[in-house]
Amino acid sequence: MKLPVILTKGEDGFIIAECPVLPGCLSQGKTREEALANIREAIELYLETGEAPQLPPAFEVAEVEVAI
Template identity: 60%
Template structure:
């Protein structure tokens, strides 16, 4: 299980990234498509790490809301 951040860019696409896996991100025209795509990206990222014998980073991401 991984936490992801989902937000809309200036072109209207949904961007989704997994902060605990540096550089692991994807996008989609809809939220659902973006979430499906990031699941595939996370799976591929972890598979590549395993194939290379590299450690899989632990989930260590926290979110907070900050009032300004």
């Protein structure tokens, strides 16, 4: 199963990883690779609880540019 993961840089320099289809499923790591390994483990533990991912039928990630 492939699930979407959002990576952002935290104020402390750590990489924050979030799986948006699993509410509250977050992790972090010092590097991108560590953050991905940690979120993978968090996702596996989340799914062990029996909670199903809230996947939309199909989705696309896009960026939009706005003037500020």
